[in-house]
Amino acid sequence: MKNKILIVEDEALGALGxxxxxxxxxxxxxxxxxxxxRAIWLDEECRPDLITMDVRIKGEIDGIETARxxxxxxxxxxxxxxxxxxxxxxxxxxxxxxxxxxxxPVNEEILRETVEKLLNNTKHTGQA
Amino acid sequence: xxxAGRKPRKNTRLELEAMLENVPMAVLLVDSGTxxxxxxxxxxxxxxxxxxxTTGHRHxxxxxxxxxxxxxxxxxxxxxxxxxxxxxAILETFRTGINQRQIETRxxxxxxxxxxxxxxxxxxxxxxxxxxxxCLVYMEDITARKLAEAHLIAKEQRWAxxxxxxxxxxxxxxxxxxxxxxxxxxxxxxxxxxxxxxAKPVTVVFNIINEHTRAVVESPIKKAxxxxxxxxLANHTILIxxxxxxxxxxxxxxxxxxxxxxxxxxxxxxxxxxxxxQAEALRGRLAALVESADDAIISKDLxxxxxxxxxxxxxxxxxxxxxxxxxxxxxxxxxxxxDEVHEIIRRISMGEHIDHFESLRMRKNGTAVPVSLTFxxxxxxxxxxxxxxxxxxxxxxxxxxESAIKREKEKLGLLAETARMLLSVDMPKxxxxxxxxxxxxxxxxxxxxxxxxxxxxxxxxxxxxxxxxGAAAKEIECLDFGITVxxxxxxxxxxxxxxxxxxxxxxxxxxxxxxxxxxxxCHPLVYHGKTIGTLSFGARxxxxxxxxxxxxxxxxxxxxxxxxxxKQAEDALKESNQKLKTALAEKEMLLKEVYHRTKNNMHVIxxxxxxxxxxINDKGAAAKTHELQxxxxxxxxxxxxxxxxxxxxxxxxxxxxxxxxxxxxxxxLQGGRNIAIDLAVENAVVSIDxxxxxxxxxxxxxxxxxxxxxxxxxxDNIAGKISVGLRSVGDAQIELTVADNGIGLxxxxxxRKASSLGLKIVYNLAMQLxxxxxxxxxxGRGTAFIITFEKE
Numbered sequence: 001m002k003n004k005i006l007i008v009e010d011e012a013l014g015a016l017g018x019x020x021x022x023x024x025x026x027x028x029x030x031x032x033x034x035x036x037x038r039a040i041w042l043d044e045e046c047r048p049d050l051i052t053m054d055v056r057i058k059g060e061i062d063g064i065e066t067a068r069x070x071x072x073x074x075x076x077x078x079x080x081x082x083x084x085x086x087x088x089x090x091x092x093x094x095x096x097x098x099x100x101x102x103x104x105p106v107n108e109e110i111l112r113e114t115v116e117k118l119l120n121n122t123k124h125t126g127q128a
Numbered sequence: 129x130x131x132a133g134r135k136p137r138k139n140t141r142l143e144l145e146a147m148l149e150n151v152p153m154a155v156l157l158v159d160s161g162t163x164x165x166x167x168x169x170x171x172x173x174x175x176x177x178x179x180x181x182t183t184g185h186r187h188x189x190x191x192x193x194x195x196x197x198x199x200x201x202x203x204x205x206x207x208x209x210x211x212x213x214x215x216x217a218i219l220e221t222f223r224t225g226i227n228q229r230q231i232e233t234r235x236x237x238x239x240x241x242x243x244x245x246x247x248x249x250x251x252x253x254x255x256x257x258x259x260x261x262x263c264l265v266y267m268e269d270i271t272a273r274k275l276a277e278a279h280l281i282a283k284e285q286r287w288a289x290x291x292x293x294x295x296x297x298x299x300x301x302x303x304x305x306x307x308x309x310x311x312x313x314x315x316x317x318x319x320x321x322x323x324x325x326x327a328k329p330v331t332v333v334f335n336i337i338n339e340h341t342r343a344v345v346e347s348p349i350k351k352a353x354x355x356x357x358x359x360x361l362a363n364h365t366i367l368i369x370x371x372x373x374x375x376x377x378x379x380x381x382x383x384x385x386x387x388x389x390x391x392x393x394x395x396x397x398x399x400x401x402x403x404x405x406q407a408e409a410l411r412g413r414l415a416a417l418v419e420s421a422d423d424a425i426i427s428k429d430l431x432x433x434x435x436x437x438x439x440x441x442x443x444x445x446x447x448x449x450x451x452x453x454x455x456x457x458x459x460x461x462x463x464x465x466x467d468e469v470h471e472i473i474r475r476i477s478m479g480e481h482i483d484h485f486e487s488l489r490m491r492k493n494g495t496a497v498p499v500s501l502t503f504x505x506x507x508x509x510x511x512x513x514x515x516x517x518x519x520x521x522x523x524x525x526x527x528x529x530e531s532a533i534k535r536e537k538e539k540l541g542l543l544a545e546t547a548r549m550l551l552s553v554d555m556p557k558x559x560x561x562x563x564x565x566x567x568x569x570x571x572x573x574x575x576x577x578x579x580x581x582x583x584x585x586x587x588x589x590x591x592x593x594x595x596x597x598g599a600a601a602k603e604i605e606c607l608d609f610g611i612t613v614x615x616x617x618x619x620x621x622x623x624x625x626x627x628x629x630x631x632x633x634x635x636x637x638x639x640x641x642x643x644x645x646x647x648x649x650c651h652p653l654v655y656h657g658k659t660i661g662t663l664s665f666g667a668r669x670x671x672x673x674x675x676x677x678x679x680x681x682x683x684x685x686x687x688x689x690x691x692x693x694x695k696q697a698e699d700a701l702k703e704s705n706q707k708l709k710t711a712l713a714e715k716e717m718l719l720k721e722v723y724h725r726t727k728n729n730m731h732v733i734x735x736x737x738x739x740x741x742x743x744i745n746d747k748g749a750a751a752k753t754h755e756l757q758x759x760x761x762x763x764x765x766x767x768x769x770x771x772x773x774x775x776x777x778x779x780x781x782x783x784x785x786x787x788x789x790x791x792x793x794x795x796x797l798q799g800g801r802n803i804a805i806d807l808a809v810e811n812a813v814v815s816i817d818x819x820x821x822x823x824x825x826x827x828x829x830x831x832x833x834x835x836x837x838x839x840x841x842x843x844d845n846i847a848g849k850i851s852v853g854l855r856s857v858g859d860a861q862i863e864l865t866v867a868d869n870g871i872g873l874x875x876x877x878x879x880r881k882a883s884s885l886g887l888k889i890v891y892n893l894a895m896q897l898x899x900x901x902x903x904x905x906x907x908g909r910g911t912a913f914i915i916t917f918e919k920e
Contacts, residue, residue: 012821012896016888034896 003119004030006048008039008066009081010058014104018052025112035059036066043070050118055082055089064093071095077118081106098122154267157255160222162186162204162215165262174246174269176238187214187265194236194243214265217252221263227253232270247271299396300384305330305349308393317377317400319370334396339364339376348381349394356391358382367398376401424499424520427506430477432457432469435515444499444522446492460489462496476505476516489520498527539680542570546687559691560592564663567684568594571677573665575645579607579614580653580661580692588618588661595666596643604639612639614662617650621659625649625678628671646671649678651685655693663688716776723771730764755831755886762788762827766819779819781812781854781862788823789852792830803838803848810855812862814919821893822864822917826852828886829866829913837870837911860919867912873905 005027009015015032022029030046033039035058043051051070055063067078077098085101086092093099098121100114148155154171156164167175167182167190175182175191188196188203198206204215213233221228231250236243249268254261291298297314301307307330310322318325318333325333336345351359360380367377379398383391418425424441428434434457437449445452445460461469468487475482482503488496499520506515546563560578568576575595579588586609593601604612609619613636617624626637626648640648643666650664663685667673673681734757741753765788769779786807793805814822830850838848846869853865879891879901890913894901899917 010896012892013824013889016892 002026002028003049004028004046005115006030006039006042006046006051007032008034008036008051008057008063009054010034010056011054014054021108021111022115025115027115036061036063036069039066040069043076048076049122050115051076051078053078053080055080055085064089067093067095067099071098075122077122079111079114079118153269154265156182156187156265156267158187158218158263158265159260160219160263162218164190171267174267187218188212191235192237194238194240197240214248214250214267217250218263218265221252221254222261225254227251230268245271247274296397296399299330299334299398300393301330301349301396302393303353303391305347305353305394307333314398317367317369317375317398319373330396333370334398335368336365336377337368339366348379349396352381352383352394353391356383376405421519423522425517426452426457426520427515427517428457429515430473430513432473441520444491444497444520445489462488462490472503473516476503477513479505479507479511479513481505486523498523538570542566542680543683543687546684557592559695560663560688561594563684563688564592564665565594567680568665571665571673571680572667572669574668575643575666577604577614577650577664577666578653578661578688579618581618581659582606586619588614591661600643612636613648613650614664617652617662617664618659621652621654623649623651623682625673627673630671640666644668647673649673649681651682653685653689653692655689658693660689660693660696719776720771723767723776727764727767727771730760730767734760734764758792758827758831759824761791762823763820765791766816766823769819770816778813778815781814781819781822782809784819784823785809785826785852785854788826789830792827793834793850803834803850806849806851808851808853808855812854812856812919814862818897818917818919821897825864825890825893825915826866828890832884832886833866833868833870833911837868837872839871842871842908856919857916861916862919864915864917865912867910869910872907872909873903873911875907877903877905879903 005022007015007018007022007029009018009032012034015034019029019032030048031042033042037059039051039053039057051067053063053067057063057066061069063080063082067080070076071078075098078095078100080089080093080099080101081104082089082101083104085103089101090099098118100118102111102114149169151168152170154174155168156171157166158164163184163186164182165184172178172182177190182190186196186203187193188209193203193212195206195208195212196203198208203209204212209215212235213231214235217228217231220226229251232247233250234245234247236245238244247270249266249270251266251268253264255264291309291311294311295313297317298309298311299307299314299318300309306327307322307325308327310318310320310325310333315321315325320333330349331347334347334349336347337343338345345365348359358380359382363378365377365379366374368374377398378401379396381394381396384393384395386392418436418438421438421440422443424444425436425438426434426441427436434452434455437447437452441452442448457469458466465487472482472485482501485501485503487499487501489499491497500523501521502519504517505513506517507513545566549559549563564576564578568574573595576593577590578592580591581587582589588607588609590601590605607615609615613624613626616636624636626632626634626640627646629637629640629646629648632641637648645666645668647670648664648666650662652659653661653663663681665681737753737757737760741750741757744750744753765784766779769784769787770776773779786809789805789807793803830852833850837850838846848868848870850868851865853863853867855863857863879887882888882891891901894915894917897915897917899915902914902916903911904914905911
């Protein structure tokens with residue numbers, strides 16, 4: 001069974017690009033959200049195995065807050081993508097494990113490795 | 129006598145002749161032809177002739193009657209002689225034998241040009257002598273007596289007329305007090321007519337009593353008779369008239385004496401004094417009013433000499449009536465008001481009234497009192513101005529109230545002006561200089577100082593001042609907190625009022641002492657709890673301020689503090705606005721630069737891709753590369769529009785779409801296709817976030833139509849056309865339409881599941897715009913994409 005990935009990205013072509021990549025790598029893109037609120041809703045709907053989270057998104061809450069809310073309910077690995085990652089953002093997010101941070105534009109290979117690593121870690125630790 | 133008569137005397141004849149000669153009347157003996165036989169000496173004297181000359185002539189000739197000269201025949205032949213009384217009496221006596229007695233006649237005698245009129249009484253008697261009968265004629269000359277009588281009658285007539293017409297009532301009585309005369313006024317007053325009253329005792333008609341006791345008053349007539357002198361009537365006498373009504377009268381009576389001084393009666397003169405009584409009562413009331421009035425009421429003659437002076441005048445001016453009456457009014461006039469008096473008297477002399485004339489008058493104690501004066505002329509009954517009456521009303525209280533109101537008004541005006549100045553003047557120094565100067569003058573102060581606390585320091589700096597030299601100001605220009613009164617007020621934020629400074633041991637007032645200031649009030653300028661400076665006022669000629677003055681200073685100080693703080697805040701705001709403007713301009717410049725560089729970079733990218741494409745031999749790959757170029761150009765155009773627009777974040781879609789479509793179709797037409805482009809685009813200003821997706825969507829859809837809508841076999845039969853429409857729907861939405869009249873989409877095309885990259889892009893961008901996509905397409909009948917999205 002394919003792992004399901006939820007894309008949170010307010011840039012349509014960015015989302016399209018990610019979607020194409022995950023499709024090619026054999027994952028199922030279960031949803032694409034352009035705002036935090038929609039991301040929280042889609043997470044409930046499609047139960048993804050991983051989320052890619054743009055830090056700057058449309059709507060009242062940003063990607064970090066969206067991630068906090070989702071992770072407050074359950075564990076799901078999250079890859080934060082941002083055009084400019086501030087120093088200390090990891091501490092700012094305050095989520096100890098199951099998160100990664102990647103700069104945009106993202107290198108396809110690094111993204112692929114990161115996705116695989118997070119999904120494998122989840123399997124090994126038994127968290128789901 | 130009869131005894132003597134009986135005793136004959138021998139010279140009787142001589143005695144008789146002598147008697148006849150000397151009786152005081154003319155005696156003539158006349159014959160029946162009226163010739164005089166004999167005349168006595170009196171007759172000769174009357175005829176002014178010797179007696180011999182009268183004998184033998186007729187009487188008219190003898191006495192030189194002027195009518196005897198009217199005819200040549202003399203007396204008895206003239207035209208009027210037939211009516212001569214003397215002649216007719218003589219002839220009648222001879223004819224009838226009857227003696228005539230004292231017939232009055234008058235005749236004209238002597239020179240005809242200047243005749244003398246004589247009045248006679250003529251008597252005749254016949255005397256029979258033995259040989260003939262003669263007529264004895266007596267002519268008594270009564271001319272003098274007649275003249276006297278005529279005078280007397282005329283005199284009586286005049287008196288009677290006078291008595292009838294005078295306003296006084298007159299009653300005359302005889303010595304028995306019986307009425308002999310009443311004039312018309314007496315009839316009117318008593319109610320008795322002379323007809324009914326005559327001969328009645330005077331007490332019946334003239335019934336008088338005392339007004340108060342009602343006792344009968346003794347008749348003044350009786351008194352006049354008894355004392356033979358003029359008697360006045362007692363006061364308060366009432367006459368009871370015939371009908372019982374009463375009249376107040378005064379009267380007097382005087383005895384009437386004949387030529388010899390014997391009393392022959394009494395004349396009583398009296399008059400109705402009702403009106404006089406009323407006038408007296410009125411005068412009395414007026415006098416009481418004048419005397420009891422609070423105002424000073426004074427009368428003076430036209431020379432300014434005081435005639436009367438009431439109690440109010442005593443009270444107002446301090447002089448008693450005895451001190452003032454008879455003096456010239458000028459002692460009440462303060463110096464410099466002399467002309468006023470002359471002007472008033474001049475106007476009053478012309479009969480003018482002067483009302484509520486306000487001036488000053490001097491009191492006995494030497495102080496001046498403000499008065500409102502009303503002047504009226506005092507006139508006699510003919511309107512002739514005799515003097516001036518003057519009412520002086522003390523208006524000290526009113527003046528005091530007016531002055532208080534005036535000062536209050538001035539104060540309000542000052543505060544209003546202050547407020548106005550504070551709002552309009554730009555410079556804090558100017559504000560205080562103009563304003564504090566005004567307040568200082570209003571308060572009769574001589575100096576003011578305004579210090580402002582230097583920002584972030586413990587020092588105050590002199591901002592404005594008045595009343596000291598520039599050199600002195602230089603010395604106190606900058607003071608530390610706690611130095612001088614102002615330094616203390618600035619430090620502590622509390623008001624300090626220093627009074628009686630010459631005798632004040634406080635060393636903080638030393639500077640003030642050296643500047644000659646006696647009273648000094650220093651107020652902190654406080655705004656929103658923060659002390660920003662001080663404002664102080666000083667007086668050199670008095671040692672204290674009133675509460676009102678300090679209150680006003682305090683009010684003004686608060687206003688000044690507000691104004692200065694406002695000014696400072698404005699300045700700070702201006703400065704920060706200026707900084708913002710500069711920063712904004714810098715940001716805009718930067719943004720333009722960024723857009724410009726982004727556009728340039730995109731062109732570089734397109735060119736690089738173009739270069740790369742030329743080395744690709746695979747036609748399909750080359751076409752995809754061109755698509756990529758086209759997409760990047762669509763985005764570059766947005767940036768170009770942005771940096772060329774005035775607003776760096778918004779652009780007009782109409783302008784953008786027009787240029788975009790031109791560029792797109794240009795590139796396709798190079799391929800020799802004949803497809804018409806129809807643009808129907810409204811103005812719609814949107815942000816860059818909407819413009820780029822919109823541009824990319826149009827790019828994809830037009831490319832799609834160009835590439836797939838008109839395949840060669842289909843295009844031969846129609847004139848190809850692509851329409852691009854943009855319009856506002858309601859206030860918030862925009863509807864974008866891209867349509868063609870081409871072959872139509874394959875049946876069952878679902879945009880969401882589209883496999884072509886172009887349609888994927890369209891769908892995703894539409895979602896990004898939060899828009900809806902409506903696709904209308906039928907085989908052979910064209911395709912229309914209608915995308916509706918929010919403006920913002």
